[in-house]
Amino acid sequence: MTVLTEQREPRTQPETRKIRGKVHLREHLMGWFFVGPFGIVFLAFLIAPLGYALYLSLFQKKLIGGTSFVLFDNYVKAFTDPSFLSGAWFVIRFSLVSIPVQIALALAMALILDAVTTLFARFSRLMIFLPYAIPTVIGAVMWGFLYSKGFGPLTDIFGLFGTTAPDFLGSNLIFYGLLNVVTWQWAGYYMIILYSALQGIDPTLYEAARMDGAGRWQIATRIKIPLIAPALILILVFSLIGTLQFFNEPQILRYLAAGTIGTDFTPNMYAYQQAFGLANFNYGSAISFALGGVVFICVYAFLFFTRKRRSFL
Amino acid sequence: MADRTSVRAGSRRPQRYLPLQILLGFLVIYFLVPFWWIIVNSSKDAPGLFGGGNTLWFTDRIDYLGNLEQLFTYDGGIYLRWILNSTLYAIAGGIGATVLAVMAGYGFAKYRFAARRFSFAVVLGALMVPATALVIPTFIMFSRLGMTNTIWAVILPSLLNPFGVYLMHVYARDAVPDELLDAARVDGAGELRTFLQIALPMMRPAVVTVLLLSAVASWNNYFLPLAMLSDNRLFPVTVGLGLWQGIASANNSGSTSLWSLIILGSLVSVIPLIVAFFSLQRHWRGGLSVGGLR
Numbered sequence: 001m002t003v004l005t006e007q008r009e010p011r012t013q014p015e016t017r018k019i020r021g022k023v024h025l026r027e028h029l030m031g032w033f034f035v036g037p038f039g040i041v042f043l044a045f046l047i048a049p050l051g052y053a054l055y056l057s058l059f060q061k062k063l064i065g066g067t068s069f070v071l072f073d074n075y076v077k078a079f080t081d082p083s084f085l086s087g088a089w090f091v092i093r094f095s096l097v098s099i100p101v102q103i104a105l106a107l108a109m110a111l112i113l114d115a116v117t118t119l120f121a122r123f124s125r126l127m128i129f130l131p132y133a134i135p136t137v138i139g140a141v142m143w144g145f146l147y148s149k150g151f152g153p154l155t156d157i158f159g160l161f162g163t164t165a166p167d168f169l170g171s172n173l174i175f176y177g178l179l180n181v182v183t184w185q186w187a188g189y190y191m192i193i194l195y196s197a198l199q200g201i202d203p204t205l206y207e208a209a210r211m212d213g214a215g216r217w218q219i220a221t222r223i224k225i226p227l228i229a230p231a232l233i234l235i236l237v238f239s240l241i242g243t244l245q246f247f248n249e250p251q252i253l254r255y256l257a258a259g260t261i262g263t264d265f266t267p268n269m270y271a272y273q274q275a276f277g278l279a280n281f282n283y284g285s286a287i288s289f290a291l292g293g294v295v296f297i298c299v300y301a302f303l304f305f306t307r308k309r310r311s312f313l
Numbered sequence: 314m315a316d317r318t319s320v321r322a323g324s325r326r327p328q329r330y331l332p333l334q335i336l337l338g339f340l341v342i343y344f345l346v347p348f349w350w351i352i353v354n355s356s357k358d359a360p361g362l363f364g365g366g367n368t369l370w371f372t373d374r375i376d377y378l379g380n381l382e383q384l385f386t387y388d389g390g391i392y393l394r395w396i397l398n399s400t401l402y403a404i405a406g407g408i409g410a411t412v413l414a415v416m417a418g419y420g421f422a423k424y425r426f427a428a429r430r431f432s433f434a435v436v437l438g439a440l441m442v443p444a445t446a447l448v449i450p451t452f453i454m455f456s457r458l459g460m461t462n463t464i465w466a467v468i469l470p471s472l473l474n475p476f477g478v479y480l481m482h483v484y485a486r487d488a489v490p491d492e493l494l495d496a497a498r499v500d501g502a503g504e505l506r507t508f509l510q511i512a513l514p515m516m517r518p519a520v521v522t523v524l525l526l527s528a529v530a531s532w533n534n535y536f537l538p539l540a541m542l543s544d545n546r547l548f549p550v551t552v553g554l555g556l557w558q559g560i561a562s563a564n565n566s567g568s569t570s571l572w573s574l575i576i577l578g579s580l581v582s583v584i585p586l587i588v589a590f591f592s593l594q595r596h597w598r599g600g601l602s603v604g605g606l607r
Contacts, residue, residue: 032420033420046442049451121334130344133529133587135533141558144558245446276452
């Protein structure tokens with residue numbers, strides 16, 4: 001975790017340093033006064049549940065013999081459980097495809113919107129961002145309708161060409177169906193973050209590059225993209241964390257694609273099913289924790305490979 | 314940020330690039346298709362919806378008012394309750410999380426107190442914790458306290474917003490000069506007054522951003538209330554519509570009217586957030602860039 005922290009020391013005036021004892025106590029007290037309330041919530045709703053989940057995950061509840069301490073048996077079970085493994089494999093595969101697609105699209109849109117400054121471009125920026133304001137659940141409901149045979153336009157559109165519509169809720173194409181929902185939902189949000197970063201670049205840099213004979217494409221690839229690399233890394237990490245925890249969209253589309261999306265489709269859905277469907281809180285906690293481990297390893301590996309650890313956050 | 318944009322826009326004539334604009338046009342269509350579908354189909358009654366007509370165009374009968382009436386009276390007006398619940402959760406969770414995040418971010422940025430570095434590292438580490446991994450143990454903790462199935466079970470956990478703390482920390486560090494705070498102290502202002510009257514106004518763009526992001530997160534929350542609540546009168550609108558969808562799919566023939574309620578219900582539920590986003594646009598955009606730039 002220490003790799004993530006790179007921060008400036010708050011400045012202390014030379015005069016105040018001389019009367020150290022009194023000032024220090026005051027600084028401690030005021031610092032904790034400001035941080036304390038958040039600290040309490042942090043302990044109560046993050047540290048305590050994490051600790052409790054870890055504790056729960058070390059026990060097993062049996063019909064005969066009650067609850068017993070089993071150390072890592074639940075984890076051994078999880079990492080040999082085909083349901084967990086197939087779910088984990090799905091979210092990893094899904095991340096590898098969906099994150100590059102989303103970020104490439106977001107980056108392209110941000111670059112276009114940074115270059116084109118018409119009224120229509122400003123309107124487009126808002127419209128592209130619009131899906132972020134939609135709850136993921138509602139987004140999934142909307143796309144579910146569009147995909148469905150009864151309500152959706154796909155049957156009509158493909159009927160015009162005399163072919164049958166692809167079934168994005170069927171087991172062959174559900175991957176792409178979900179990919180589309182996620183891209184629609186998040187690409188605009190990432191675009192806004194990248195766009196804000198692009199707008200923060202000093203325009204005189206472009207002038208200088210133009211003087212040196214750089215074209216628009218070169219300015220985009222050699223100046224703009226490298227300068228917004230920290231923002232790119234940030235959204236990559238957040239999308240990775242989010243995608244590995246995939247839950248809302250498949251959970252909602254499950255109703256429409258009953259045969260395709262099972263209760264163990266993603267690790268989070270499996271944990272939910274174990275805990276709330278089967279009241280198996282010990283194993284559910286172990287799966288959550290194992291998923292947390294997968295997330296942590298993936299994020300750390302990503303940060304390691306991009307070698308941007310020092311400039312992130 | 315705002316200055317730079319206006320200088321750019323002012324000093325040069327608008328850049329047009331027609332092919333790129335056409336490309337943008339196609340993208341806008343893609344991003345708006347679901348909205349269009351839902352606006353069109355909210356106007357239909359059950360026969361229109363299932364009649365097999367054009368799903369992307371209106372039927373002869375446009376009946377928003379009738380459908381709205383049905384939506385708000387179905388099951389004793391449960392839908393309105395869900396909307397109000399969502400509003401309550403979003404406002405309480407949003408404001409609470411923002412107050413905590415602003416104070417903590419300011420504290421981390423401006424005071425050198427014991428265990429500061431360590432605490433901040435822990436908060437940053439928390440950004441990586443899958444939020445949903447917390448739901449199961451939090452549920453059990455609340456159920457031990459007999460607090461599941463209450464509004465507190467949804468509001469209290471949503472007060473936690475480590476990303477907000479990070480954003481406020483960066484913003485307070487860069488946008489609020491220490492010299493100004495020291496000057497206020499020399500003039501005899503207390504720490505709290507310095508914070509409220511000097512620092513807070515300077516942090517406003519980031520405060521609005523964090524407020525909006527926390528409120529949206531609470532409004533959009535699905536997993537937590539789904540796990541915590543069993544009484545459907547406490548549901549937020551996301552869980553409520555999910556419930557309706559489950560019922561309607563399980564029993565396809567008998568619930569044709571429920572489908573039109575879900576469609577209109579989805580439309581109505583997204584309006585408040587769209588309005589909030591667009592009306593506050595000026596304020597949150599500046600704050601959002603901070604997190605990405607560092």
